[in-house]
Amino acid sequence: MTRFLRLLAVFLLFAAPLRAQEGFEAVVAGLAGGFAAQAEAVERLGALGDPRAVPILRALSEGRLQKSPEGALAIDGRDALTGAPAPTATEAIRINNRVRGALRGAFGRLELASARDAERAAAAAGLFRARSPENIQILEDALGREANPGVRATMERALAASRLAAPDAGVRRQGILMLGGTASPEARGLLLEARTASPDLAPEIDAAVAAIDQRLQLRRVAETAFQGLSLGSVLLLAALGLAVTFGVMGVINMAHGEMVMLGAYTTVVVQEAFRGIPWLFPWALPLSVPAAFLVTAAVGAGLERGLIRHLYGRPLETLLMTFGVGMILQQAVRLAFGAQNREVISPAWMQGVITLPGGVEVTQNRLWIIIFSLLVLGLTVAAIRFTRFGLEMRAVVQNRRIASTMGIRTGRVDAMTFAFGSGIAGMAGVALSQIDNVSPNLGTGYIIDSFMVVVFGGVGSLAGTMIGAFTLGLVNKLLEPWAGAVLAKIAVLVGIMLFIQRRPKGLFALKGRAAEQ
Amino acid sequence: MSATTITPAPRIQGGTILRGLLLAGLAILAMLPVLNRLPPESALYVSDFVVAVSGKWICYGILALAIDLAWGYAGILSLGHGAFFALGGYAMGMHLMRLIGPRGVYGHPVLPDFMVFLGYTELPWPWWGFSSFPYAMLMALLVPGALAGIVGWLAFRSRITGVYLSIITQAMTYALMLAFFRNDMGFGGNNGFTDFKELLGVPLNTAGARAALFYAALVALGVSLLLCRLVTQSKLGRVLVAVRDAESRVRFLGYNTTSVKLSVFVLSAMLAGLAGALYVPLIGIINPGEFSPGNSIEAVIWVAVGGRGTLVGALLGAFSVNALKTWLTSFAPDLWLFVLGGLFVAVTLFLPRGLVGLLRKGEGR
Numbered sequence: 001m002t003r004f005l006r007l008l009a010v011f012l013l014f015a016a017p018l019r020a021q022e023g024f025e026a027v028v029a030g031l032a033g034g035f036a037a038q039a040e041a042v043e044r045l046g047a048l049g050d051p052r053a054v055p056i057l058r059a060l061s062e063g064r065l066q067k068s069p070e071g072a073l074a075i076d077g078r079d080a081l082t083g084a085p086a087p088t089a090t091e092a093i094r095i096n097n098r099v100r101g102a103l104r105g106a107f108g109r110l111e112l113a114s115a116r117d118a119e120r121a122a123a124a125a126g127l128f129r130a131r132s133p134e135n136i137q138i139l140e141d142a143l144g145r146e147a148n149p150g151v152r153a154t155m156e157r158a159l160a161a162s163r164l165a166a167p168d169a170g171v172r173r174q175g176i177l178m179l180g181g182t183a184s185p186e187a188r189g190l191l192l193e194a195r196t197a198s199p200d201l202a203p204e205i206d207a208a209v210a211a212i213d214q215r216l217q218l219r220r221v222a223e224t225a226f227q228g229l230s231l232g233s234v235l236l237l238a239a240l241g242l243a244v245t246f247g248v249m250g251v252i253n254m255a256h257g258e259m260v261m262l263g264a265y266t267t268v269v270v271q272e273a274f275r276g277i278p279w280l281f282p283w284a285l286p287l288s289v290p291a292a293f294l295v296t297a298a299v300g301a302g303l304e305r306g307l308i309r310h311l312y313g314r315p316l317e318t319l320l321m322t323f324g325v326g327m328i329l330q331q332a333v334r335l336a337f338g339a340q341n342r343e344v345i346s347p348a349w350m351q352g353v354i355t356l357p358g359g360v361e362v363t364q365n366r367l368w369i370i371i372f373s374l375l376v377l378g379l380t381v382a383a384i385r386f387t388r389f390g391l392e393m394r395a396v397v398q399n400r401r402i403a404s405t406m407g408i409r410t411g412r413v414d415a416m417t418f419a420f421g422s423g424i425a426g427m428a429g430v431a432l433s434q435i436d437n438v439s440p441n442l443g444t445g446y447i448i449d450s451f452m453v454v455v456f457g458g459v460g461s462l463a464g465t466m467i468g469a470f471t472l473g474l475v476n477k478l479l480e481p482w483a484g485a486v487l488a489k490i491a492v493l494v495g496i497m498l499f500i501q502r503r504p505k506g507l508f509a510l511k512g513r514a515a516e517q
Numbered sequence: 518m519s520a521t522t523i524t525p526a527p528r529i530q531g532g533t534i535l536r537g538l539l540l541a542g543l544a545i546l547a548m549l550p551v552l553n554r555l556p557p558e559s560a561l562y563v564s565d566f567v568v569a570v571s572g573k574w575i576c577y578g579i580l581a582l583a584i585d586l587a588w589g590y591a592g593i594l595s596l597g598h599g600a601f602f603a604l605g606g607y608a609m610g611m612h613l614m615r616l617i618g619p620r621g622v623y624g625h626p627v628l629p630d631f632m633v634f635l636g637y638t639e640l641p642w643p644w645w646g647f648s649s650f651p652y653a654m655l656m657a658l659l660v661p662g663a664l665a666g667i668v669g670w671l672a673f674r675s676r677i678t679g680v681y682l683s684i685i686t687q688a689m690t691y692a693l694m695l696a697f698f699r700n701d702m703g704f705g706g707n708n709g710f711t712d713f714k715e716l717l718g719v720p721l722n723t724a725g726a727r728a729a730l731f732y733a734a735l736v737a738l739g740v741s742l743l744l745c746r747l748v749t750q751s752k753l754g755r756v757l758v759a760v761r762d763a764e765s766r767v768r769f770l771g772y773n774t775t776s777v778k779l780s781v782f783v784l785s786a787m788l789a790g791l792a793g794a795l796y797v798p799l800i801g802i803i804n805p806g807e808f809s810p811g812n813s814i815e816a817v818i819w820v821a822v823g824g825r826g827t828l829v830g831a832l833l834g835a836f837s838v839n840a841l842k843t844w845l846t847s848f849a850p851d852l853w854l855f856v857l858g859g860l861f862v863a864v865t866l867f868l869p870r871g872l873v874g875l876l877r878k879g880e881g882r
Contacts, residue, residue: 317865324861331854490692
């Protein structure tokens with residue numbers, strides 16, 4: 001008995017392709033018949049799942065398939081099956097709407113068997129739109145084979161939509177349940193359409209729509225939160241350097257935005273320099289970070305030693321003077337690099353979109369900038385907490401004279417602190433070059449926001465700066481959907497002005513002796 | 518708090534040179550439109566361009582006086598005076614837009630062109646009443662005054678001073694600029710207002726109208742100067758200087774420093790609004806670019822260059838910096854921003870009392 005079965009299996013193994021071969025040719029011949037025969041042949045070709053059918057069906061749909069008086073089929077002067085040159089006395093095969101409908105379904109089925117993920121997903125999306133109960137079987141089969149989760153999700157949606165179109169109420173209910181499990185606006189539209197068509201299933205449909213709405217709402221909230229975090233990280237980067245120079249030193253540096261701009265241009269220069277070295281080019285961006293830090297720190301140290309130190313104790317004059325310095329830096333960069341935007345190429349690992357569970361899409365570069373901003377924050381805190389320089393800096397801030405009597409060179413510490421703050425601004429510039437236009441007036445857009453963050457968070461508190469930045473970013477993005485980008489920004493500015501009424505020293509006010517200065 | 522190293526210098530001692538300079542300058546300005554009528558061959562002929570540019574400078578002079586009153590005397594470094602100036606300009610611009618009437622491109626009897634273009638069917642409420650000249654002038658003063666009143670009240674009562682006030686006023690300016698750039702605000706969006714036809718029944722594109730506007734601005738400058746002098750020479754002026762130099766001490770002596778500062782800030786904002794209202798018909802255009810924070814800070818540097826704490830200094834600064842700008846941008850526009858930035862640096866570092874301090878070298882240092 002087992003031997004017989006084995007024999008049978010072997011026989012079938014060989015015979016099946018043979019039969020398919022014969023069947024395929026026989027079915028293709030049906031395309032030369034009348035419209036009804038054509039439609040039937042198209043459907044059977046779709047059901048066979050033989051990839052050879054695809055070019056023939058495509059030729060048919062495009063009007064390029066021809067038949068000779070004997071019934072042989074040809075595409076562009078070649079036999080449709082063998083590819084041999086065909087006799088010229090042929091006429092084009094015409095099709096009607098019924099055949100066209102059958103063709104759409106057949107293409108969908110054939111492409112579901114394609115080897116490429118994108119093609120299978122596109123085919124499933126096509127079947128989702130076709131919404132024919134005839135596709136239920138083929139989609140179930142395809143789902144059984146499918147391994148790619150993204151394609152599976154699309155197929156499941158298509159299957160649900162096809163079931164929704166089934167005549168049997170039980171199958172329809174199944175489809176409704178499946179669609180209710182997705183978070184797709186199209187599925188929602190389908191369900192609403194089906195609600196008018198089949199009032200008997202209204203309660204199920206309503207429940208499914210409510211489930212979709214809830215999921216869409218959640219996704220919106222998650223995406224808004226991500227955008228808010230992303231904006232917050234940008235604000236944090238821009239404000240962190242300011243929190244050091246303005247918050248810790250009390251020096252108001254209106255050229256801070258230009259330090260950010262110089263950091264962005266350093267990125268451009270590093271990228272240009274590495275363009276000719278292919279193996280180094282992908283590392284241009286990471287290497288720009290220390291380069292930008294060094295460049296802007298040097299400019300900052302020069303600015304402090306050369307100009308700002310003469311104006312200590314005169315904050316209004318410092319404000320005006322640094323504004324002038326900012327103007328000069330901007331104009332210098334404009335003359336050196338041109339006024340138009342410079343392009344910075346993102347490395348491959350920063351491009352593209354990540355889809356988190358729940359269908360939330362986040363852009364990679366924004367994600368990296370959030371990580372980078374927290375990294376820079378951590379490094380800044382560590383530098384102030386754990387290094388010799390940080391210790392001296394805190395000593396000078398707390399009591400300049402005592403620090404001086406202890407042998408700390410306060411002037412040098414001032415220069416280094418200012419250089420440190422400027423260097424952080426430069427690193428912010430590297431990050432901003434990824435998401436903003438690199439132009440000479442890059443910094444002006446950030447300076448006011450940065451000051452708002454520092455004032456809101458509390459001057460002199462890095463934790464306040466971080467919380468301030470993320471709060472402002474989130475509030476801004478939460479307001480945006482119903483107020484528009486500009487009004488949201490204005491509302492945040494007005495909100496900060498009112499907030500300062502209640503807490504003039506910001507969220508995290510310094511207490512004790514340092515606050516009295 | 519902020520240790521201001523500027524010693525009070527409101528009383529002009531031996532400032533006869535300066536006063537003479539000022540009077541001579543005003544007299545020359547007053548002659549310009551007359552000289553413009555001379556035949557072009559004449560040696561004393563002054564071109565239309567010079568008249569137009571000096572008309573602009575006169576308005577800037579009023580703005581500089583306003584800033585000096587707040588900063589030089591009361592120590593309030595406002596970076597929002599450009600916004601007050603622009604608000605005054607917008608009030609006048611709205612009046613001029615209403616006067617265009619059916620002469621616009623779309624020929625609508627009431628609505629300005631941009632509103633027809635954006636599909637408005639009736640006039641939005643902020644525009645009501647702007648067909649009347651007195652109402653528009655009143656608004657040009659009241660709107661900046663009210664804004665300064667609100668911002669100043671909020672700031673001064675919670676004792677926000679120094680750079681914090683500067684940053685807040687700059688944020689206000691920035692927010693206003695963003696708002697006025699929006700098309701659906703009903704103020705012309707980024708194009709602003711232009712193509713004005715007439716004012717008080719006189720077509721604007723005639724030499725006579727230009728001269729009349731010039732003299733109106735000059736008279737306003739004279740009146741503002743007298744008003745500022747009145748304020749600074751009065752007891753209020755002394756209190757202002759005292760607030761600037763030692764606010765807490767003045768408060769402990771029993772003065773209400775909040776209301777003193779608030780009143781001078783509001784007055785100063787209204788002067789800036791007046792300057793803007795005179796500026797727009799002279800220039801023939803107003804757009805949201807006027808709100809740009811850079812404009813405000815540039816106006817502050819005029820006062821710093823001239824010498825803050827002296828009214829003559831404010832005017833001197835406004836005229837000299839703008840003269841330099843006009844002259845330099847005509848042949849080396851790339852250089853101008855370097856020079857302006859350099860002015861910021863040089864004045865704060867080397868010339869804290871401005872040109873006036875240079876002219877009065879050795880006095881009361």
